[in-house]
Amino acid sequence: MGVEVVIEGLTKSFGKQTIWRDVTLTLPPGEVSVMLGPSGTGKSVFLKSMIGLLKPDRGKCVINGVDVVTCSERKLYDVRKLFGVLFQDGALFGSMNLYDNVAFPLREHTKKSETEIRRIVLEKLEMTGLSGAEKKLPGEISGGMRKRAGLSRALVLDPKIILVDEPDSGLDPVRTTYISQLFLDVNAQIDATFLIVTHNINLARTVPDNLGMLFRKELVMFGPREVLLTSDEPVVKQFLNGRMDGPIGMSEEKDSATMAAEKAMFEAGHHAGGVEDVTGIPEQMQPTPGVPERGGARRRKDRVMRILHTLPPAAQEGIIESLSPEERRHYGVQTHHGLTSQRGQLPTEDVAALPGSGWREPRQATDTDRLPPPYPQQGRS
Numbered sequence: 001m002g003v004e005v006v007i008e009g010l011t012k013s014f015g016k017q018t019i020w021r022d023v024t025l026t027l028p029p030g031e032v033s034v035m036l037g038p039s040g041t042g043k044s045v046f047l048k049s050m051i052g053l054l055k056p057d058r059g060k061c062v063i064n065g066v067d068v069v070t071c072s073e074r075k076l077y078d079v080r081k082l083f084g085v086l087f088q089d090g091a092l093f094g095s096m097n098l099y100d101n102v103a104f105p106l107r108e109h110t111k112k113s114e115t116e117i118r119r120i121v122l123e124k125l126e127m128t129g130l131s132g133a134e135k136k137l138p139g140e141i142s143g144g145m146r147k148r149a150g151l152s153r154a155l156v157l158d159p160k161i162i163l164v165d166e167p168d169s170g171l172d173p174v175r176t177t178y179i180s181q182l183f184l185d186v187n188a189q190i191d192a193t194f195l196i197v198t199h200n201i202n203l204a205r206t207v208p209d210n211l212g213m214l215f216r217k218e219l220v221m222f223g224p225r226e227v228l229l230t231s232d233e234p235v236v237k238q239f240l241n242g243r244m245d246g247p248i249g250m251s252e253e254k255d256s257a258t259m260a261a262e263k264a265m266f267e268a269g270h271h272a273g274g275v276e277d278v279t280g281i282p283e284q285m286q287p288t289p290g291v292p293e294r295g296g297a298r299r300r301k302d303r304v305m306r307i308l309h310t311l312p313p314a315a316q317e318g319i320i321e322s323l324s325p326e327e328r329r330h331y332g333v334q335t336h337h338g339l340t341s342q343r344g345q346l347p348t349e350d351v352a353a354l355p356g357s358g359w360r361e362p363r364q365a366t367d368t369d370r371l372p373p374p375y376p377q378q379g380r381s
């Protein structure tokens with residue numbers, strides 16, 4: 001199973017420039033989380049801080065009992081082995097073919113034989129739909145294939161936490177959905193904790209279990225996806241809808257005078273961008289049929305039902321509506337139409353009375369589990 005990441009009061013500046021302050025959140029083990037935020041709000045800095053490539057000024061980032069902010073270099077080296085990182089362009093070595101690129105961490109960090117390395121590399125290339133492309137150079141393949149090769153490489157050391165920086169950069173919307181599907185399939189197979197940083201609203205709305213947003217040097221919110229997707233925060237609504245109308249400006253947040261001037265302009269009829277009102281909670285993407293059930297999604301359901309009464313009413317309603325009739329019986333809740341108009345939490349009788357157990361553990365992935373390749377094996381994407 002993936003590991004939990006507990007972040008408390010994390011603060012990072014470069015000289016006098018504060019990037020973000022007092023960021024507190026927990027990435028639950030094996031769940032998929034997405035961090036949104038306008039450009040320049042420090043999402044990449046956040047990822048780099050988690051793996052100790054950048055040193056936060058204060059706060060904690062605790063992984064398996066080790067605080068990466070204050071631990072020794074030796075401990076940091078050990079903790080880093082838990083991570084697989086997928087950078088924007090795959091960060092492949094241009095002069096090495098895909099096979100050698102993917103084999104690289106195994107040759108650098110393990111004493112495995114070339115036979116064993118071959119088995120692992122071919123397995124990871126197959127997982128990401130790249131079987132047959134071993135001899136290609138990064139310059140000979142498309143951006144989508146490079147990302148998948150980067151993901152193969154991130155997987156070879158059996159990571160427990162996978163960090164992904166803007167997986168959609170340079171990809172068309174369809175290929176972005178394919179790579180999103182791949183993340184969910186990989187998550188189902190290895191149960192690693194995922195944190196994906198992106199601007200892509202489709203991905204943010206349909207892929208993760210948890211959603212967060214950085215803005216104004218702070219974490220605006222982080223929690224079950226239903227909370228952000230039903231939020232009335234102006235910055236969240238503006239971001240989800242991709243409009244000019246709101247607190248996010250051209251290169252930074254707007255001051256109140258600019259806000260007022262622009263508001264008047266939009267009220268006078270100027271198009272604020274965006275073609276439709278993006279609202280509500282779309283259904284979450286699932287692993288490809290034939291891929292094991294996601295352990296993280298099942299645990300998340302139990303976890304969210306435990307904290308249901310602490311969530312805003314619209315999020316509670318969305319969560320309950322997403323449950324199957326069997327799950328509603330299991331958690332002892334009923335649909336409760338009209339909840340959005342209520343203030344405060346659900347009536348206590350509607351909140352889960354959680355039985356201690358009863359859910360079957362999802363089957364663990366085995367060597368015999370084979371992903372139906374979501375990609376043409378050698379096609380360009």
Ligand SMILES: Nc1ncnc2c1ncn2[C@@H]1O[C@H](COP(=O)(O)OP(=O)(O)OP(=O)(O)O)[C@@H](O)[C@H]1O
Binds near residue numbers: 014019037040
């Ligand atoms: N090593 C560094 N030294 C000084 N400033 C830095 C450094 N790395 C990042 N920054 C600054 O930190 C801020 C946040 O950068 P970051 O790349 O994390 O933003 P981001 O949210 O990932 O943006 P984008 O969505 O455009 O990729 C920027 O102002 C950037 O210039």
